[in-house]
Amino acid sequence: MMHQPESMEDRIAARLAEHVPRSAADLAELLQTPPSAEMGDYGLPCYTLSKYLHRDPNEIADDLEGKVGLPAGIREARAFGPYLNFFADRPMVTERVLGRIHRLGAAYGSDNQGAGKRIVIEYGSPNIAKHLGIHHLPSAVIGRSLYRIFQALGYKCVALNFLGDWGTSFGRLIAAVERYDVEDPDGLTVSDLQDLYVRYSREAAENPELQGTARQAFLRLERGEERATALWNGFKEVSLREFDRVYGMLGVGFDRITPESLYRDRIAAMLEQLRSRGTAVESAGALIILLEEEGLPPCMVQKSDGASLYATRDIPAAEHRWDEYRFEKSLYVVGNEQSLYFRQLRAALRKMGHGWADRMVHVNFGLIKFRDPETGQARVGSTRRGELLLLEDVLNEAVRRARAKIEENRDRFEVGADLDELAARVGIGAVVFSELSTRRTRDAVFDWDRMLDFEGDTGPYVQYAHARLCSILRKAGQDVGADVDCSLLAMPEEWALVRHLERFPAAVRRAAEEYEPSVIASYLLELCADFSTYYSAGMREPDRRVLCSEDRIRAARLLLVDAARNVIRSGLDLLGVTAPERM
C-alpha cells in the first residue's frame, strides 16, 4: 500500500539516461546535493561520464545543459564546471513532500519492502541472579531500535531474550542457599543472590569440597530434583521481575523469552548426532567441531568433564529459531568481543548443513570502558574497582538531573502536570539517544557528564525542538490543512527543511541496511538544527515567524511545521526515545 514513489533523483536520472551511455539507476546513484543552495538542488559530477564519452567533463556538463530534458519539479539545468546542476521548482517539490507527509502522518518513512518476511532479533540476554549493568545498555537499545526500524520497513519482527539461566553457576547458588541456611529463599532479592554467590565462591576458593557440592547441586537441577528446581525457579522469578522493571524504564521489551534452559533436553541428542555423523570429533576428552576449512579455530561443544557450554546451547537455539520463524535474517546484538565466537557458531551450523546460517548477522557493538583514575587508561570495567555501574542507577541519576533542569526552567516553560513522568522521559531519552548517536562498533568510555548531557547534540535537544514545534501548533489554534500555497514558503531556511524532510525515508532504509540506528540519530540532529535556525530567524522579525499576520503564509508554514514535528516524532520512535509535547 505504501509503495515508494519515484524520487526526484530517479526522475532526473531517467532524463539523463536519454543522452548518456549509462543506466538510469547508475545515474541516480551518481546524483548528489551541491554544497550550497545557490549552486542548485541536485548535482551530477561528469567525471565518470568522461570515461565513457572520452571527453572533458566540463564539456560534457556544458553539452548536457542544453540537451537534457527537465522532469516535472525541475526548472533549470546549469553547468558548474564539471558538474551539471539542477534547480528545483521549489513550490512543486515542497507541495509534494509536505502533502505526502500530511497524508501519511506517522507512516511517512515506512515502507513495505519487508512484507511477508521475518526478522528475528536477539538482544538483552542477561544472566539471571545478577543485576543489569551499564554494559547491558547497548544491546538492549540497539536491538530495540533495529526492531522498530525493520518493523517500519514492513518486516515482521520477533524480539528474543536469550536468558542466561543454565550452567554450573546456578548449582553454586543452590548450594549457597543450603549451606548458609537462608530462612526465606523466596524472599531473596537479586542483590542477595549476588552476595550469596560471591560469599560461596570466596569460601570455595579455600575449601575445594564446596566445588563438588556445587557440581552436585547442578546435577540435581539437571535431574529435575524438586528442591533444587524450586530454588532455581525462584532465582529466575526474582530476576525476571527486576529485568522487566529496568528494561521497562528504557522502553525495551521482548516478544518472547527463550531461556538457555529451554534447550537442555535437546543437547544430548544433538551431541549424539554430531558425533555419529562425524561433524564433531573428540579431542583431549572434549568434543569439538573442526573449522579449518573456514580458517577458524575449532568450536567446542562439550567440555572434557561432560558439561555443556555456550555453543552447546546456541546451536539448538539457532535451529529452533529457524524451525519456528523461517527468518529472512537472524540478528544477534552482542558485543565485539564475541566476534570470533559468532563466526565459529555460524561456521559450525554451516558444516551441519544449515544453509540458513548465512542469514545470521552479528550486529556487533563496542565495549563500554572506564577510565582508570590512576593510569588514565581506558579499560573494561571491573567489580573490584567498583566500576560496574548498575543500569538502574545510571537511569535514576539521569532522571534526577533531568528533574533538576526542569525545575530550573519551571517559571519559563509550561511543563505538563506530571513532572516525574517528564523527568523520566527526558533523562532516559538522553541516555538512550547518547548510546545510539555514534556508530555502534566504536568502543566508548563511560562518562556521566557526556551521557547525561542535555545540551548540544543530545536527545533532549531533539526533544526540545519537538516540544517547540508542538508549542507553535498549539498556539496556532487552527487545523493544519494541506491545501496551501507552497510558493509562499520562500525563505531559504524553509527550503532547507523541506529538502531534509524529503530524505527521511532514505535515512530509515540506510539505517536498516547497515543495522545502524545512529544513521537516524544523525539525521534527526541535522533536521533539528535546521529547524532551530528557522525558528530563530523569526525571533526578532515577526514577519518571519510561523504565526505571522498573513493568513495564507501562516497556513503554509503550519503545514511545514507539522511535517517537521511528524518526522521528528517518527525518528525518535525508531530510536525508542519518547517525544514529549512540552518540556
Added chain:
RNA sequence: GCCCCCUUAGCUCAGCGAAUAGAGCGCUGGCCUCCGGAGCCAGAGGUCGCAGGUUUGAAUCCUGCAGGGGGUGCCA
C-alpha cells in the same frame, strides 16, 4: 604468533569514491521589546596515525607498518 574492532579539531564524534573536510563540547565575542535561551549567530582551532598503491579524483578502496582495545579449545 594469529584474528577482529578502532585511529579525523584540545575533547567526544559525523563524513565511507567527487565541488573549500563538518557537528557538538570546551574557548572568545554577540543575541531573551520572547511563535519556549535545553536555543541562535559569528570567530579561533585540522599534514583526516604513518608509508606506499589503485583511480581523472582517496579521510573514504587495497597493501604494509605503528599505536590503543578486544579475542584466541574447556567463561559467556
